[in-house]
Every structure is written in C-alpha cells, then in structure tokens.
Amino acid sequence: MARIKPQTLLLQSKKKKGPARISVTTIILCNLVVVLIVLSSVATYRHWSQRSINQAENGLPNNENAAAVMDSKKYELPSYAILNTSKGSITVELYKEASPEVVDNFLDLCQKGYFKGMLFRRVIKNYVVQAGDFQRLGAAEDWTLKGKPRTQLPISPRHEAFMLGTSKAKHDIKAFDLFITTAPIHDLNDKLIVFGRVVKGEDVVQEIEEVDTDDHYLPKSPIGIMNVVLKREV
Incomplete structure (x- = not known):
C-alpha cells in the first residue's frame, strides 16, 4: 500500500475544515x-x-406619584370661576377647603352647563343679587336687620360684601342658586353657605345691583349668566 505524503494529508485536512457558506x-x-x-x-x-x-x-399623575396626587385631588380642582354675564365678567375665588362639598357640586354643574342662561331673579340693593329660583331667597324683610344695631353684631371677612354663596337648602340639579352679597351682612351664615368671593368684577356686580326692579325685586330687563369658565389660576 502506497504511503500518502504528509503534505497531501495537510491539504486534504484544510479542504475539509474550510468555512461553511451562509445562505x-x-x-x-x-x-x-x-x-x-x-x-x-x-x-x-x-x-x-x-x-x-x-x-x-x-x-395627570405619573405612576410613582399617583397615590400622593390622589390624596391631594381637591387641591388640583379649579380655584376660580369666571361668570360671564350680560353686564360683564365676574371672577370668583372658590373656597375649596372651607366648603368642599358645595364647591365640588358647583364645579360639576359648571361642567354640565347648568348655569348657562341662568337669570338674576332678584336684586335687593345694599344686600344681595341672586341668580336662580327667586323663591329660595325668602321674603326681602328677612334680609333686613330690624332692631339689631349693626355695631352690636359680630362681623368677619366671610360676612363682607362680594361674597359668593348658595342657599342652605339641599342641593340638587334642579335647585342650585347663586348669591353675591353687595354689602356686609352680619348674619350671613344663617342665610347662605359661603363658598367663594369676588376678586375681580365688583363693578359688574354693582351695575347689576343698580338695575330697575319691580315690587318683587325682579329686574325689569333680563340679566343672565351666559356661561361659566373654570380656571386654576387668573
């Protein structure tokens, strides 16, 4: 048997171990x-x-801060409401901490357009202007201070003029009225739930206060709220 030379074996080995081709x-x-x-x-x-x-x-909160933000949800709500009336705009600061339930109800109704087209039903000079159901205000005599000297009655910033409130009756979609005081009312807490104050547009409130009214304090010319715009800052 003939021997294969080492060089021939080396060449054959290299041919067998050559790289495979990739398709x-x-x-x-x-x-x-x-x-x-x-x-x-x-x-x-x-x-x-x-x-x-x-x-x-x-x-909206990120996932990491969701729990903390949910706990402080009430502080994210709008802090101001702009009442655009036929006489001009009235900007109101909302008391979210003092009257949270009333403010939440008010904001919800604003988003539903409840106050759009609402008329001022009663205007009592040096006392209050009211938008909504005039029967909920009660007799005008109830808003006087007969036999009560003003100097003997306690007063606080929440009793001043240009405060925003609503009647103390149970609120629902059919009965949420708005009151803006036009003078200090010492026993205001007995009449209304105060949930805000006018910070801009006091002259508009005074202009509404000066309109001519009939014997039932109803403005002779219709004055209404065209819409309400909610703001976090003004």
Whole structure:
C-alpha cells in the first residue's frame, strides 16, 4: 500500500475544515429580526414619551406619584370661576377647603352647563343679587336687620360684601342658586353657605345691583349668566 505524503494529508485536512457558506435567506431573516427589534423599541419609546407629555398637559399623575396626587385631588380642582354675564365678567375665588362639598357640586354643574342662561331673579340693593329660583331667597324683610344695631353684631371677612354663596337648602340639579352679597351682612351664615368671593368684577356686580326692579325685586330687563369658565389660576 502506497504511503500518502504528509503534505497531501495537510491539504486534504484544510479542504475539509474550510468555512461553511451562509445562505442569502439566513442573512435576510437575521436582518428582518434586527429591524423588527429596532422598530419595536422605537414604538415603545414613543408611546411612553407621548403618555408622559399627555399626563403633564392634563395634570395627570405619573405612576410613582399617583397615590400622593390622589390624596391631594381637591387641591388640583379649579380655584376660580369666571361668570360671564350680560353686564360683564365676574371672577370668583372658590373656597375649596372651607366648603368642599358645595364647591365640588358647583364645579360639576359648571361642567354640565347648568348655569348657562341662568337669570338674576332678584336684586335687593345694599344686600344681595341672586341668580336662580327667586323663591329660595325668602321674603326681602328677612334680609333686613330690624332692631339689631349693626355695631352690636359680630362681623368677619366671610360676612363682607362680594361674597359668593348658595342657599342652605339641599342641593340638587334642579335647585342650585347663586348669591353675591353687595354689602356686609352680619348674619350671613344663617342665610347662605359661603363658598367663594369676588376678586375681580365688583363693578359688574354693582351695575347689576343698580338695575330697575319691580315690587318683587325682579329686574325689569333680563340679566343672565351666559356661561361659566373654570380656571386654576387668573
């Protein structure tokens, strides 16, 4: 048997161990997988980025701060309401901490458009102007201070002029009226739930107060609220 030379064996060994060729199909599949991974990563990044932007614009909490924000939800509610009337605009600061339930009800009704078109039904000079059901105010005599010298009655900032309130009767969608005082009323707490004060537009309130009324204190010319705009800051 003839011997194979070492050089011949070496060449044969190199031919057997040569690198295997990668098919075109395999290369295409690998590239597709890489592209899909990149696209998926980009889509995920865009999704969370847009969600963060939307949360920032709408005042929504991030997941990490959700619990803390929920606990302080009442402080995120609008702090001001702008009553756009046929005589001009009246800006009111809302007492969210002092009257949270009334303010929540008021804000909910504003968003439902409840006050749109509401008329001022009664105007009593040097006392109050009222929008809503005039029967809920009671007799005008009830708002006088007969036999009570003003100097003997206690007074606080919540009894001053230009306070916003509503009657103490149970509130629902059919009976939420608005009162704005036009003079200090010492026993105001016995008559209304005060939940805000006028911070801009006192002249508009005074203009409404000066309109001509009939014997029932109803303005002879209709005066109403066109709409209410809620603001966090003014």
